[in-house]
Each structure stands twice: as structure tokens, then as C-alpha cells.
Amino acid sequence: MAYRMHTFESRTALAEAMADRVAAQLSAAIAARGTASLAVSGGSTPGPFFETLATRDIGWDKVTITLVDERFVPADHPRSNHLLVATHLLKSKASVARFIPLYHATENVEEAASLATQETAALGAPLDVVILGMGLDGHTASFFPGGDRLEGALDHTGPRRVMTMKAEGAGETRLTFSYPTLADARLLLLHIEGAEKKAVLDQAIAGTDVHAMPIRAILNGAPSTPDIYWAP
Numbered sequence: 001m002a003y004r005m006h007t008f009e010s011r012t013a014l015a016e017a018m019a020d021r022v023a024a025q026l027s028a029a030i031a032a033r034g035t036a037s038l039a040v041s042g043g044s045t046p047g048p049f050f051e052t053l054a055t056r057d058i059g060w061d062k063v064t065i066t067l068v069d070e071r072f073v074p075a076d077h078p079r080s081n082h083l084l085v086a087t088h089l090l091k092s093k094a095s096v097a098r099f100i101p102l103y104h105a106t107e108n109v110e111e112a113a114s115l116a117t118q119e120t121a122a123l124g125a126p127l128d129v130v131i132l133g134m135g136l137d138g139h140t141a142s143f144f145p146g147g148d149r150l151e152g153a154l155d156h157t158g159p160r161r162v163m164t165m166k167a168e169g170a171g172e173t174r175l176t177f178s179y180p181t182l183a184d185a186r187l188l189l190l191h192i193e194g195a196e197k198k199a200v201l202d203q204a205i206a207g208t209d210v211h212a213m214p215i216r217a218i219l220n221g222a223p224s225t226p227d228i229y230w231a232p
């Protein structure tokens, strides 16, 4: 397993440190290439970090933000990751950033995935910053254990794209970037909080079955070494 562990005394300290790190990487990208790309996770963890990041003084008008994964629900749905980003990140100094959603109000989720693939291609590759989360079942992005397209999503040789995922533990059908899009980010972060998630991380580190705990695909053999940010 290859990763770097960063442990903090509090979630506030983590949010400050991670916001500094991400802001520095985005600023460096803007200085080098004129623009910067940031793909973030949803769920219950990132809200306070988003609030902190939005206060950082960088060239937000040159930053494009997207999601590593999304539920196939409209942006006003309470479980929408887009809603989380709109509420907690696209505000303050970051209100001028551009946002590319993965959800589209198409007839079916396959069409939404195809549109999201086309629209996010403009971000180029690799992405500047990818921030992953992890569920208690060991999923990351929407790489769920038992996912109907898990094999394809984790294929190291597959295309960079947005694809669909259905899994018992996922609730709604998902849209997710494929592993090749996420795993070679210039800065690859894994953000987890709490003792329960630390125990899941330790379990993932101790084993090798990627299908049982897809987070292992990131911890073991991603082209970029992930930096793990954890606070109790």
C-alpha cells in the first residue's frame, strides 16, 4: 500500500490544513496552465471543509469544479452532491468558480453519463485536485462493493469517463468518474473523519480484495500517491 497519512487533533484543524493544501495546488495550476480543475466528493463529511476552502483567496474565476460522483437525482434533491457543493462551496470567494454537474435531466442515466463525459472532457487530464471520501462499506466515489459496473469502473486500462453504477448499498443509481480519471490527479486526497472510518481504513490497508473494499484500488497502485487526511 502506498499512501501518506496526515492526522489532525480536530476536524477544524483538518479543514484548515486541507483547504491550504488544495488552495496552493489550485494556485500552482493557474500559474502553470492558466486554469485549474477540482473534483470533490459528496456525502456527510466534506461540508465544513468546503466552507473553509471557499474563504481562500485564489483565482476562483479560473477554477472549474466538478464531482467525483453523484446520485441520479436533480440538484434540489436533499441527497444531491451538487446541492451540497452549491450550499457549502460555491459561495464566498469561490462563488465565481465554474461548476460542471454530472447529473442531467435525461430520460435515462446512461444518457446523463454520456453528457457528463462529454462536458467534463474540457477539464483535460490529469485533473489538478481530486478529493475522495470513503463509506463505511469501503466504497469511494461510487465504486461500491457489488456494483453492477465495478469491474469496468476500476479497469486501469479503461477510458476516462463518467459511468453509471447500481449497487445495493448505493440507494439511488449513481454517476461516477472511472478510476483512470481520478487516480492520476496531480493532487489526490482521501478525506475521512471519525474512529469508525479509521477502523475501515485500517481494514482496507490490511487486505487486498479490491472488490470487497474498492478503496483499496486507490490505496494500492494508483498512479498518484494518495494523501489521507484524518481527524477523530
Ligand SMILES: O=C1O[C@H](COP(=O)(O)O)[C@@H](O)[C@H](O)[C@H]1O
Residues within 6 Å of the ligand: 040, 041, 042, 043, 044, 045, 046, 068, 069, 070, 071, 081, 132, 133, 134, 135, 136, 140, 141, 142
Ligand atoms: O455516497 C457517497 O459516500 C461517500 C462517503 O460519504 P460520507 O457520507 O460517509 O462522508 C462519498 O465520498 C461519495 O462522494 C458519496 O457519493
